[in-house]
Amino acid sequence: MQDLTDRSNTVVGMPTDAPMHTRVHASEELRQVALEQFATVGFAASSLQQIADHAGYSKSSVLYHYASKEALLEAAIEPAIDAMESLVADFVAGGRSVAGRTVFIERFVDFLLGHRLAVHTFVNQGQSLRGIPVIERAIVAIRALADSMCEADAPLGERLRFGIALGGAVYTLVADATFLDEEHRTVVDAADIRAALIAVLSELLLPADGRTTR
Amino acid sequence: MQDLTDRSNTVVGMPTDAPMHTRVHASEELRQVALEQFATVGFAASSLQQIADHAGYSKSSVLYHYASKEALLEAAIEPAIDAMESLVADFVAGGRSVAGRTVFIERFVDFLLGHRLAVHTFVNQGQSLRGIPVIERAIVAIRALADSMCEADAPLGERLRFGIALGGAVYTLVADATFLDEEHRTVVDAADIRAALIAVLSELLLPADGRTTR
DNA sequence: TCAGGTCCTGCACGATCGGTCAGATTCACG
DNA sequence: CGTGAATCTGACCGATCGTGCAGGACCTGA
Numbered sequence: 001m002q003d004l005t006d007r008s009n010t011v012v013g014m015p016t017d018a019p020m021h022t023r024v025h026a027s028e029e030l031r032q033v034a035l036e037q038f039a040t041v042g043f044a045a046s047s048l049q050q051i052a053d054h055a056g057y058s059k060s061s062v063l064y065h066y067a068s069k070e071a072l073l074e075a076a077i078e079p080a081i082d083a084m085e086s087l088v089a090d091f092v093a094g095g096r097s098v099a100g101r102t103v104f105i106e107r108f109v110d111f112l113l114g115h116r117l118a119v120h121t122f123v124n125q126g127q128s129l130r131g132i133p134v135i136e137r138a139i140v141a142i143r144a145l146a147d148s149m150c151e152a153d154a155p156l157g158e159r160l161r162f163g164i165a166l167g168g169a170v171y172t173l174v175a176d177a178t179f180l181d182e183e184h185r186t187v188v189d190a191a192d193i194r195a196a197l198i199a200v201l202s203e204l205l206l207p208a209d210g211r212t213t214r
Numbered sequence: 215m216q217d218l219t220d221r222s223n224t225v226v227g228m229p230t231d232a233p234m235h236t237r238v239h240a241s242e243e244l245r246q247v248a249l250e251q252f253a254t255v256g257f258a259a260s261s262l263q264q265i266a267d268h269a270g271y272s273k274s275s276v277l278y279h280y281a282s283k284e285a286l287l288e289a290a291i292e293p294a295i296d297a298m299e300s301l302v303a304d305f306v307a308g309g310r311s312v313a314g315r316t317v318f319i320e321r322f323v324d325f326l327l328g329h330r331l332a333v334h335t336f337v338n339q340g341q342s343l344r345g346i347p348v349i350e351r352a353i354v355a356i357r358a359l360a361d362s363m364c365e366a367d368a369p370l371g372e373r374l375r376f377g378i379a380l381g382g383a384v385y386t387l388v389a390d391a392t393f394l395d396e397e398h399r400t401v402v403d404a405a406d407i408r409a410a411l412i413a414v415l416s417e418l419l420l421p422a423d424g425r426t427t428r
Numbered sequence: 429t430c431a432g433g434t435c436c437t438g439c440a441c442g443a444t445c446g447g448t449c450a451g452a453t454t455c456a457c458g
Numbered sequence: 459c460g461t462g463a464a465t466c467t468g469a470c471c472g473a474t475c476g477t478g479c480a481g482g483a484c485c486t487g488a
Contacts (some may be wrong), residue, residue, distance in 0.1 A: 026435080041342035045258030047475065058437050059476090065435090069476065124338045124389060128255035141241075156402060160410050164382030164418075168391065171381020173373055175338060188370060196374050203417065240465080262446065273446090274469050279465090283446065431487085436464075437482080440466080445474070 007105070027065040027075075030055050034062075035076040039174060043073060043125055074134040075119075080118030081138050083111050088145045096148075101206055103137035109197045112169050120174040123166065142166070149205070165204045169197060241279040241289075244269050248276075249290040253331035253388060257287060257339055272297045287335075288348040294332030295352050297325055310362075315420055323411045326383055327404070334388040337380065356380070363419070379418045383411060 018191055033055040037046040048069055052059045066072040094100040112119060122129070122138040129135040145166075150158030173193075247269040251260035262283060266273045280286040301321055308314040326333060336343070336352040343349040364372030387407075 042256045042258055042339065045342050048477090049474080060438075060478095061436050063477065064437090067477095103323060124385070125256065127389060128259050157410050157413070158404055160386055160407075161414060163386035164378065165416055166382070167385020168378030168380070168382025171338070171385065172377035175381065192370055193374075196371050199371070200375060200378055200418070203259055204414070261444075263444080274448095274468075277447065278467090281447095396462050432486090432488105434485080435483085437480105439479090439481105441476105441478080443475080446472100448471080449469090450467105451469105452465100454462105454463105454465080456463090458462105 026057065026061070028066055030057065030062055031072070031075050034072050035117050035121070035187060038073060038076060038125075039120045048072075069208065070132055073129075073132065077118040077122055077138065078134055078207060080111075080115035081122070081134065081141055084119075084138070084141045084145070087111055088141060088148055091145075092148050096151075098206060102202070105201050105205060106198055109169070109194055112173060112197070113194060116173040118128060118168070120170050123170050161204045165201050169201065172197075240271070240275070244271065244276055244279055245286070245289050248286050249331045249335070252287060252290060252339075253334045257283075257335065262286075284346055284393060286345065287343075291332040291352070292348055293338055294325075294329035294353055295336070295348065297347050298330060298333075298352070298355045298359065301325055302355060302362055305359075306362050310365075311333060314417070319415050319419060320412055323383075323408055323415060326387060326411070327408060330384070330387040334384050337384050338389075375418045383415065386411075 027145070030051065034046070034051045037051055038056065048059045048062050051060045051072075055062075062072065066075060087104075091104045093099065094103060122135055123142070126135055126139055126142075130139075146159060146162050149162045236285060244265065248260070248265045251268065262276050266276045266318055267284075269276075276286065290308045301318075304321070305314065305318045308317060336349055337356070340349055340353055340356075344353075360373060360376050363376045
């Protein structure tokens with residue numbers, strides 16, 4: 001996933017023995033690599049050395065672009081939190097009706113597809129990252145989403161549905177996709193995944209007529 | 215604070231009865247503390263020092279009872295993998311019918327409730343733990359469960375349903391329960407959770423006749 | 429030409445990691 | 459009593475962690 005607007009190296013002459021990686025935006029590249037590491041092996045297990053190696057930089061370079069490992073995490077997942085906050089704001093504005101929920105589910109799936117790594121990071125590692133400001137923001141946003149999704153009178157069944165939808169979708173989009181498929185790599189179309197996710201989440205989050213959640 | 219992963223077998227009198235009136239359950243205690251740490255903050259982020267402190271022992275004592283950090287992980291999650299393997303074996307033997315699935319779902323929920331921490335550990339951290347034998351076993355078991363759940367002809371929708379059920383249930387039982395509730399700690403009854411989980415998972419995994427996404 | 433800014437790196441630091449090992453303590457059994 | 463096994467611990471090791479710092483390479487404007 002790299003946009004190579006590179007223009008300096010067209011393999012003509014240039015007998016440059018040095019690697020001399022003229023990158024486009026180093027900070028963007030580092031942010032992406034770090035996000036993949038955080039999501040797949042975890043924040044604590046991701047060392048700056050690994051991230052730097054994976055991106056082709058030195059550890060010092062990482063700390064030049066980002067003041068600390070925490071700052072790197074912040075930069076990596078902040079866009080996703082912004083998107084989630086606007087998502088819940090729109091949902092609250094749109095109302096809890098079936099129509100409003102239907103619109104929400106579609107946007108929610110698009111949000112998950114667009115920020116799957118970041119969401120997986122703060123959803124499944126939020127516990128170990130308490131205290132980091134951006135994580136607290138994420139937790140607040142998740143709680144706000146859950147609260148707006150279901151009122152307090154029918155907490156157990158509805159809240160459980162939302163939790164399963166959130167955790168399940170994130171799992172299928174990251175963990176499951178990376179170690180369950182892996183062999184029968186039928187190159188599934190992204191649009192198919194989107195449609196199937198919307199279908200299942202609609203089942204979970206839209207009030208069906210006959211349901212025994214009491 | 216106690217978990218119901220008892221499974222103790224100290225009922226019958228052992229041949230060489232050794233009545234250590236000291237802390238007989240040192241290794242058990244360490245195993246439980248380690249499992250909590252692994253599940254909540256992650257394997258990589260859990261240091262032997264932290265585990266030892268939480269259990270009231272020294273780091274050396276942990277390494278006396280368990281040869282290595284990996285061995286501690288093995289001891290912590292192996293019972294859950296055994297249970298999962300027998301679970302999938304029973305399901306395969308019982309057949310894929312609706313009745314078979316109904317029975318399976320109930321046992322599956324009980325399995326999740328009994329081994330929630332262990333399952334959460336190898337489900338959500340399996341990626342970063344590749345190479346550890348016990349984790350490979352877990353991955354094989356999960357894949358076997360998914361394969362036995364849905365045949366290959368309708369892969370996307372069915373597999374997605376199973377993934378959401380698994381990841382969602384694990385999420386709600388561990389991550390969600392520890393940082394979503396937290397404030398409005400309405401002491402929910404375990405039986406209620408069980409019933410609600412069974413209901414939702416039945417929706418997801420039982421073939422509904424009219425599965426129109428409206 | 430020089431000065432200054434941007435980008436990147438090597439080196440060194442204190443802390444902590446998993447792990448080894450030599451005792452200290454206890455206790456059953458002779 | 460002594461002896462050996464079981465249990466627990468502190469001291470220590472090499473490696474790696476995140477981070478600070480000085481400086482080199484490169485580009486740009488004066």
